[in-house]
Amino acid sequence: MTPETFKSxxxxxxxKLFRFAGxxxxxxxxxxxxxxxxxIRLWDRRDALKQYRSVEAFAMTIAKNLxxxxxxxxxxxxxxxxxxxEQADSLTPYHHAEMKDSFQKVxxxxxxxxxxxxxxxxxxxxxxxxxxxxxxxTGMNQNAIRVNLSRARKQVRELMKKQYNYEFTKN
Amino acid sequence: xxxxxxxxxxxKYELGDTTxxxxxxxxxxxxxxxxxxxxxxxxxxxxxxxxxxxxEFPDPDFDNRFFDKLGVSTxxxxxxxxxxxxxxxxxVAASLVLLVGLxxxxxxxxxxxxxxxxxxxxxxxxKKALMMISGNLNTGMKELSSIKTFDEGVNELKNIKSxxxxxxxxxxxxxxxxxxxxxxx
Numbered sequence: 001m002t003p004e005t006f007k008s009x010x011x012x013x014x015x016k017l018f019r020f021a022g023x024x025x026x027x028x029x030x031x032x033x034x035x036x037x038x039x040i041r042l043w044d045r046r047d048a049l050k051q052y053r054s055v056e057a058f059a060m061t062i063a064k065n066l067x068x069x070x071x072x073x074x075x076x077x078x079x080x081x082x083x084x085x086e087q088a089d090s091l092t093p094y095h096h097a098e099m100k101d102s103f104q105k106v107x108x109x110x111x112x113x114x115x116x117x118x119x120x121x122x123x124x125x126x127x128x129x130x131x132x133x134x135x136x137x138t139g140m141n142q143n144a145i146r147v148n149l150s151r152a153r154k155q156v157r158e159l160m161k162k163q164y165n166y167e168f169t170k171n
Numbered sequence: 172x173x174x175x176x177x178x179x180x181x182x183k184y185e186l187g188d189t190t191x192x193x194x195x196x197x198x199x200x201x202x203x204x205x206x207x208x209x210x211x212x213x214x215x216x217x218x219x220x221x222x223x224x225x226x227e228f229p230d231p232d233f234d235n236r237f238f239d240k241l242g243v244s245t246x247x248x249x250x251x252x253x254x255x256x257x258x259x260x261x262x263v264a265a266s267l268v269l270l271v272g273l274x275x276x277x278x279x280x281x282x283x284x285x286x287x288x289x290x291x292x293x294x295x296x297x298k299k300a301l302m303m304i305s306g307n308l309n310t311g312m313k314e315l316s317s318i319k320t321f322d323e324g325v326n327e328l329k330n331i332k333s334x335x336x337x338x339x340x341x342x343x344x345x346x347x348x349x350x351x352x353x354x355x356x
Contacts, residue, residue: 003244004245035228154185
């Protein structure tokens with residue numbers, strides 16, 4: 001695969017990979033690092049990419065593994081204070097803006113869901129993947145995917161409703 | 172869509188049982204301007220998914236930076252020649268050889284007094300004519316071998332690219348000249 005083909009066929013996945021890594025890591029610079037790392041790995045295997053039925057699913061799987069590794073090592077460091085601190089600093093400008101913005105409200109709520117639920121919500125409700133694709137990317141079986149998705153969807157709705165009631169009574 | 176159908180779709184959705192099409196239907200429904208107040212929370216949630224999918228990678232120059240980091244050049248090779256279709260070359264050459272051959276046969280036939288009564292002689296003459304065609308054909312084939320040389324020539328042309336790179340390097344000399352002028356001043 002030539003650099004030109006890599007650029008026109010592989011690199012355009014950067015947006016999707018970034019959204020996915022961002023959802024999992026909840027940290028923009030780290031998500032950018034992960035995307036670059038995914039592309040380095042794909043570049044190293046550029047001549048073998050034809051063998052994959054879906055390069056995109058392969059790329060998303062690499063991204064998932066890199067993100068989960070990062071999350072795991074963060075937990076192992078047990079340095080929660082600095083972690084929170086880092087996160088607050090690395091959010092985009094509009095994350096600092098009024099949190100009442102409905103986009104931010106949902107964003108925050110999804111951000112506190114467990115990793116697997118965040119991952120599945122991102123793949124299904126944001127990116128619109130079919131269940132067999134989500135199965136390939138996450139390595140989970142379809143039943144587990146549906147169970148997690150169902151929990152996540154209900155949880156988002158519940159937390160949103162709570163927030164609304166809170167705002168209502170406050171006024 | 173009536174609210175009964177929406178309620179049904181929502182409960183299916185929350186159980187993880189909707190298809191992608193049904194989920195698109197829900198998104199479209201909640202994207203409408205006027206929807207009942209009880210659906211406000213879903214409007215925000217589905218609106219979020221619609222917006223979130225449009226988020227882009229922050230660095231617009233990522234592609235170039237990526238290849239720079241790898242040390243790979245992605246300059247497109249505009250000067251490169253389109254590879255010659257060898258099959259067509261062969262087909263055209265073969266047709267030409269055939270036409271030349273046929274022309275000779277006609278010439279022989281046209282010449283007056285060429286009619287031969289003796290079958291043996293006729294056979295010998297025919298054989299001679301055919302040999303001539305085959306001889307010409309072989310000469311034609313020899314000519315065809317230069318196509319190979321032509322291909323090599325085309326390959327050689329690729330070196331022009333290196334020459335171009337050389338020229339680019341030479342541009343630095345002009346920068347050097349400018350600095351020399353500057354020093355003179």
